[in-house]
Each structure stands twice: as structure tokens, then as C-alpha cells.
Amino acid sequence: MKAIVVGAGFAGLAAALRLRKAGLEVTVLEQFDQPGGKAIGWEGVPTGPTVLTLPEIPRQILGAFGQELAGLKPVSPLTRYAWPDGRVFAPELELGATLAQLSAQEARDYRRLLDQARTMYEGARETFIFSQPPQVFRLLQYGLREGVKAHPLQPLSALVQSGPYLTPFFLRFATYLGANPYRAPAVLHNIAWVELGLGVFHLPGGMRALAQQLYELARAQGVQFLFGHRVLQMQRLPGRVGALQTDQGWHSADLYVSAADRHFTLGWLGLPVPQEALGVSGFAVLMKLSEAVPLGHFIYFSADYRAEWNQIAAGRWPQDPTLYLHTDGDTAFLLVNAPPLPPGTSSPPESQAYAAHLLQKLAQLHPLPIRAWQALSPVDYSRTAYRGALYGRAPHGLLGALRPGWAVAGLWNLVQVGGTVHPGGGVPLSMLSGWNGAGWLLSRASRQRGGVA
Ligand SMILES: Cc1cc2nc3c(=O)[nH]c(=O)nc-3n(C[C@H](O)[C@H](O)[C@H](O)COP(=O)(O)OP(=O)(O)OC[C@H]3O[C@@H](n4cnc5c(N)ncnc54)[C@H](O)[C@@H]3O)c2cc1C
Numbered sequence: 001m002k003a004i005v006v007g008a009g010f011a012g013l014a015a016a017l018r019l020r021k022a023g024l025e026v027t028v029l030e031q032f033d034q035p036g037g038k039a040i041g042w043e044g045v046p047t048g049p050t051v052l053t054l055p056e057i058p059r060q061i062l063g064a065f066g067q068e069l070a071g072l073k074p075v076s077p078l079t080r081y082a083w084p085d086g087r088v089f090a091p092e093l094e095l096g097a098t099l100a101q102l103s104a105q106e107a108r109d110y111r112r113l114l115d116q117a118r119t120m121y122e123g124a125r126e127t128f129i130f131s132q133p134p135q136v137f138r139l140l141q142y143g144l145r146e147g148v149k150a151h152p153l154q155p156l157s158a159l160v161q162s163g164p165y166l167t168p169f170f171l172r173f174a175t176y177l178g179a180n181p182y183r184a185p186a187v188l189h190n191i192a193w194v195e196l197g198l199g200v201f202h203l204p205g206g207m208r209a210l211a212q213q214l215y216e217l218a219r220a221q222g223v224q225f226l227f228g229h230r231v232l233q234m235q236r237l238p239g240r241v242g243a244l245q246t247d248q249g250w251h252s253a254d255l256y257v258s259a260a261d262r263h264f265t266l267g268w269l270g271l272p273v274p275q276e277a278l279g280v281s282g283f284a285v286l287m288k289l290s291e292a293v294p295l296g297h298f299i300y301f302s303a304d305y306r307a308e309w310n311q312i313a314a315g316r317w318p319q320d321p322t323l324y325l326h327t328d329g330d331t332a333f334l335l336v337n338a339p340p341l342p343p344g345t346s347s348p349p350e351s352q353a354y355a356a357h358l359l360q361k362l363a364q365l366h367p368l369p370i371r372a373w374q375a376l377s378p379v380d381y382s383r384t385a386y387r388g389a390l391y392g393r394a395p396h397g398l399l400g401a402l403r404p405g406w407a408v409a410g411l412w413n414l415v416q417v418g419g420t421v422h423p424g425g426g427v428p429l430s431m432l433s434g435w436n437g438a439g440w441l442l443s444r445a446s447r448q449r450g451g452v453a
Contacts, residue, residue: 001024001025001253001254001255001445002024002025002026002027002252002253002254002255003016003019003024003025003026003027003253003254003255003256003257004026004027004028004029004244004251004252004253004255004256004257005019005026005027005028005029005256005257005259006028006029006030006231006244006256006257006258006259006260006265007028007029007030007037007258007259007260007418008028008030008032008034008035008036008037008215008225008227008259009035009036009037009038009039009211009259009260009384009418009419009430010037010039010210010211010214010418010419010427010430010431010434011037011259011417011418011419011424011430011431011433011434011437012028012030012037012257012259012260012417012418012434013028013035013211013214013215013218013431013434014061014214014430014431014432014433014434014435014438015257015259015415015417015434015435015437015438016028016218016223016257016434016438017061017064017065017214017217017218017221017223017435018434018435018438018439018442019255019257019438019441019442020218020221020222020223021064021065021221022442024254024255025224026218026222026223026224027223027224027225027226027251027253028218028223028224028225028226029226029229029231029244029246029251030225030226030227030228030229031228031229031230031231031383032227032228033227033228034227035211035212035214035215035225036207036208036211036212036215037211037384038381038384038385038390038419039206039207039208039210039211039427040208040211041206041208042286042374043288044208044288044331045286045287045288045331045332045333045374046206046207046208046286046326046328046331046333047284047286047333047376048207048284048390049207049426049427050206050207050297050326050328050333051079051195051200051297051326052200052201052202052203052207052210052427052428053194053195053198053199053200053201053426053428054194054198054428054429055069055072055201055428057428057429057431057432058210058214058427058428058431059072061214061431061435062213062214062217065217065221067213067217069203069210070203070204071203071204072201072202072203073201073202074093074199074200074201074202075199075200075201075202075295075297076092076093076094077090077091077092078090078091078092078093078195078196078199078200078297079091079195079200079297079298079299080296080297080298080299081169081298081299081301082298082299082300082301082365083164083165083301084301084302084303087165089101089102089165089169091196093199095111095114098110098196099111102166105163106162106163106165106166109162109163109166110162110166113159113160113162113166113170113189113192114192114193114196114197116159116189117189117190117191117192117193117196117197118193118197119149120146120149120150120187120189120190120193121190121191121193121194121197123142123145123146123149123150124142124146124150124187124190124401127139127141127142128142128401128402128403128422128423129423129429129432130423130432130436131436132406132422132436132440133403133404133405133406133421133422133423134402139402150186150187151186151187151189152185152186152187152398153398154185154186155182155183155184155185155186156171156174156179156181156182156184156185156186156188156189157171157181157182157184158186159186159189160189167305168301168305168322170189170192171305172299172322173188173189173191173192173195174188174189174191174395175280175337176191176425176426177191177279177391177395177401177425177426178278178279178280178389178390178391178392178393178394178395178425179279179280179394179395179396179400180280180309180312180313180394180396181309182306182309182313183313183394183396183397184395184396184400185395185396185397185398185399185400185401187401188395188400188401200297202295202328206328207427210427226246226248228248229246229247229248230246230247231244231245231246231260231264231268232245232246232247232268233245233268233269233270234256234265234268234269234414236269236270236409236411239410239411239412240411240412240413240414241256241269241411241413241414244256244268254413254445255413255414255415255441255442255445256413256414256415257414257415257417257434257437257438257441258408258414258415258416258417258418259417259418259434260384260418261384261385261386261392261418261420262386262392262404262416262418262420262421263386263387263392263420264386265408265414265416266408266409269408269409269411271408271409273386274393276393276394277393277394277396278340278386278387278389278392278393278394279340279389279390279391279392279393279394279395280312280337280338280339280340280389280390280391280394281337281338281339281340281341281378281381281385281387281388281389281390282335282336282337282338282376282378282381282388282390283317283335283336283338283354283355283358283375283376283377283378284333284334284335284336284375284376285333285334285355285358285359285362285373285374285375285376286331286332286333286334286373286374286375286376287331287332287333287334287368287370287371287372287373288330288331288370288371288372288373289327289329289330289331289332289368289369289370289371290330290369290370290371291330291369292329292330293327293329293330293332293368293369294327295327295328295329296325296326296327297324297325297326298323298324298325298326298327298366299322299323299324299325300322300323300325300361300365300366301322302318302320302321302322303320304320305322307320308320308321308322308337309337312337312338312339313339314339315339315342316339317336317338317339317350317354318336318337318338319357320361321336321337321358322336322337323335323336323358323361323362323365324336325362325366327368332368332370334358334359334362336358338377338378338388339378340378340387340388340389341378341379341382341387341388342387343387345379345387346379351375351377351379352375354375354377355373355375359373385420386420390419390425391419391420391424391425392404392419392420392421392425393420403420403421403422403423403424404416404420404421404422405421405422406421406422406433406437406440406441412444412445412448413441413444413445413448414441415437415438415440415441415444416437417430417433417434417437417438418430418433418434419433421433421437422437
């Protein structure tokens with residue numbers, strides 16, 4: 001059997017590996033000229049993901065082919081947080097060292113909220129992360145078993161109230177799934193456990209190196225890659241996809257995986273793109289440095305975190321944004337949250353000016369020997385993310401944490417995987433989506449064809 005995978009990001013690479021392992025002939029179509037998707041990088045500077053969590057997921061996928069994650073190291077402190085009044089907090093994996101930096105009241109709040117995050121994560125992981133997209137029955141089971149502990153009727157902002165420093169600290173984790181933290185449901189608090197409890201890791205060469213390793217492995221396994229092939233449409237036949245068209249011609253296969261943004265897939269199929277609220281986008285400044293600086297993750301909070309999110313919710317780039325900075329050798333990556341693009345936007349005129357504004361703020365907070373820089377605006381991110389929304393649909397409201405599933409419009413030979421669907425986003429969960437989603441497609445194909453796959 002033949003399979004086509006659209007997209008050579010983490011999800012597409014994992015899906016291609018899974019299908020190839022099952023003995024299929026696999027071709028990956030990718031619009032860019034190299035693998036990695038959002039992690040593609042600019043001459044060694046990260047363009048997207050920098051925080052590696054849940055390394056057991058890439059480890060297990062690589063392990064299925066006898067490979068390991070070479071050079072993986074835990075990072076400590078996990079991230080260094082700073083507030084405009086000079087307060088600094090640098091949590092470590094070791095709880096005692098973390099609590100020693102807090103007042104007695106803060107330490108009680110931190111312990112309580114960390115325990116709550118752990119309970120939520122452990123209660124949700126089987127249903128919402130490591131298995132197939134949950135059906136109604138499993139959701140009910142989860143609701144009955146864990147429902148109350150997930151605080152279903154509470155917003156995150158109420159759950160994590162813990163003073164002027166720890167409240168924004170705990171709120172921020174929801175942005176890892178694209179949420180506006182003030183509109184996120186309480187259950188997104190589970191993300192805090194992933195970073196604070198399970199840890200942050202570093203790989204030499206960053207996420208780009210992980211993508212490269214997966215790509216080289218896939219090639220060695222016999223996966224074919226066609227770079228510079230942009231998918232334009234998918235031919236929809238009754239119950240299945242018949243073929244797909246790229247800017248280079250038509251391709252057909254027995255099975256199809258879309259590992260690109262779910263909204264793109266719907267557009268290629270000629271299906272209506274849902275008018276749902278989108279999650280956040282980002283504005284980044286990529287920097288090359290004239291001398292090496294230590295590895296680190298830094299957050300510089302804005303003076304008023306709620307006001308910043310009000311501006312984003314109103315569709316504006318925040319004037320006093322919270323800065324995320326990642327430094328690694330002679331590269332640095334600066335990121336702020338930004339609203340997704342209004343429909344039809346192709347170029348934000350003030351991109352360079354906004355980047356200069358961010359660099360000015362950075363120079364006061366964290367001076368760096370910058371040799372060259374480049375801005376990445378939501379328009380740039382819109383090449384891999386519909387309207388620049390990095391994680392697709394906004395995870396807001398009561399069922400906000402429930403990601404869209406893998407099935408698309410009743411087409412049995414197509415699966416949608418990646419950071420915009422279950423259980424994404426983020427690098428490890430996108431990989432898991434690709435791996436498990438491809439497995440699900442194989443079992444569907446097997447049923448459809450009487451046991452072929
Ligand atoms: C600024 C930023 C910071 C982030 N920080 C982190 C972090 O610190 N840690 C973390 O874990 N995650 C982070 N993420 C999220 C993480 O990068 C994503 O969730 C993950 O990379 C998604 O992988 P994917 O394979 O699903 O999608 P993508 O990486 O988007 O891959 C999809 C691929 O499909 C291709 N494609 C799209 N359209 C077409 C077409 N028409 N034809 C052919 N190919 C097409 C794209 O070019 C792309 O290569 C961050 C993301 C961004 C943007």
C-alpha cells in the first residue's frame with residue numbers, strides 16, 4: 001500500500017515513520033525545502049519551539065527504530081522569571097530549592113497549585129493525551145472519575161489566584177496550548193505540571209536537531225521526501241480521498257495523512273473552514289550573537305498581564321508585552337504573544353518597527369551582543385498556521401481543552417494529525433499525534449480492506 005503524508009513537521013515525520021514501519025511505501029510532500037515545519041530555524045537560530053518537555057515521547061518513537069535522543073539534558077533552573085519591580089523567581093526541579101525563593105504564603109500556594117496541576121495531568125493523561133481522541137463514552141468515564149478534580153466550571157484565572165507574582169506565573173502555562181489565560185478553562189492548569197513537575201530538557205542543536213534526526217531516520221527507512229511541493233487541493237470521492245494536487249502535479253495513494261494545519265486540510269477538501277475562535281499567534285525576533293552566551297529560558301513579565309491580554313483579545317499587538325527569551329550559544333530567540341491575523345491579512349506594515357520596539361525593551365532587561373536579527377510576524381507564521389494561530393482553535397470555555405479529532409468529513413483513508421488536533425500542540429504531543437494518528441489510520445484501513453494493513 002502507498003501512503004502520502006502532507007507536511008514534514010514533527011507530526012508528519014512521526015506519521016511517516018509509523019506507516020513505513022508497517023511496511024507501506026511512504027511519500028512526504030512538503031512546501032518548504034527542508035524538514036522541521038515550525039522548528040525549521042534560520043541559519044541555526046530557532047524559529048519556533050525551544051522548550052522541550054515530555055522527552056519520553058520522542059525517545060519512544062526513536063527507540064522503535066533502535067535510536068536514542070543523544071545529549072539530552074535536564075535544564076535547571078527551568079526558566080528564570082522576572083517582574084518589572086525587580087522580583088526574580090527561578091523554579092528548579094528540586095522543590096526545596098524552588099520553595100526557598102518564595103514567601104511562606106507563596107510557598108503554600110505554590111505547593112497547592114503544583115499538587116493540583118499534577119492531579120489534573122495524571123487524571124487526564126490517558127484520556128486526553130496517550131490514547132485516541134476520546135469518544136463520548138470515555139469523556140463520560142473521565143467526567144465521572146476526574147470531573148470534579150478538573151474544576152470544570154471554573155476559569156483558570158480563578159483557580160490560580162495566588163498573589164501578584166505567582167498568579168501570572170501559573171496563568172502563563174495555558175499559552176502553551178494557544179490560550180488567552182483569562183479565557184482558559186481551569187483544566188489547562190495541568191500544563192504547569194508538565195514543565196514544573198516533569199521538567200524541561202535541552203538537546204544539542206535544539207528542536208531543529210530533533211527534526212533532522214527524525215528526517216534522517218525516515219530517509220534511512222526508505223521514506224521518500226518531495227520538498228518544494230505545495231499541496232493545493234484534495235480530490236474528495238464518496239467516503240475517501242482519491243488524489244491530491246500540488247503545484248507540481250497530481251499524486252495518489254491508498255492512504256493520506258495531513259500533518260499540516262487542520263484548517264488548511266479543510267480548505268484543500270473544499271469544506272467550509274469553521275468560524276471558530278482561534279488561539280494566539282506569536283511575534284518573534286531571531287538573533288545571531290557576536291559571542292556565545294549561556295543556555296537559558298527567561299520570562300520578563302509585563303507591568304500588567306491582564307491588560308496585555310486585553311490588548312491581544314482586542315486584536316492589537318501589546319505595547320508592553322511579556323517577553324520570552326531563549327539563549328543558546330551564539331543564538332537568541334525572543335517571542336511575545338500576538339493576536340491571530342484578521343481574515344485576508346497578507347502583510348502587517350509595522351513589523352520592523354514592532355521588532356525594534358521589542359529589541360529596545362530587551363536591551364534594558366537583558367542586553368545581548370546582537371550581530372544580526374530577523375523578525376517573524378504572524379504573517380510569516382501563517383505559512384504553517386491558519387491565520388498565524390500557532391495551535392489552531394482556541395482552547396477556551398468548558399470543553400476548550402478537548403482538541404479536534406483525527407477523522408475528517410467521513411473520509412476513511414485520511415487522517416488529520418499534528419499540533420492543531422488531538423492531543424497537540426507542542427513538539428512532543430504533535431509527534432504523538434502523528435504516530436498514534438497514523439496507527440489509527442492503519443487500523444481503519446485494515447478494517448476497510450479486510451486486514452491488509
Ligand atoms: C513561536 C513558536 C514557539 C513555540 N514554542 C514551543 C516550545 O517551546 N515547545 C514546544 O513543544 N512547542 C512549541 N511550539 C509549538 C510547536 O512548534 C508545534 O506545536 C509543533 O512544531 C507542530 O508540529 P506539526 O508537525 O504539527 O506542524 P508544523 O510544524 O506546522 O508542520 C506542518 C508542515 O506542513 C507543511 N505544510 C503546510 N501547508 C502545506 C502545503 N500546502 N503543502 C505542503 N506542505 C505544507 C508546513 O510547511 C510544515 O512543514 C512553538 C511554536 C511556535 C510557532
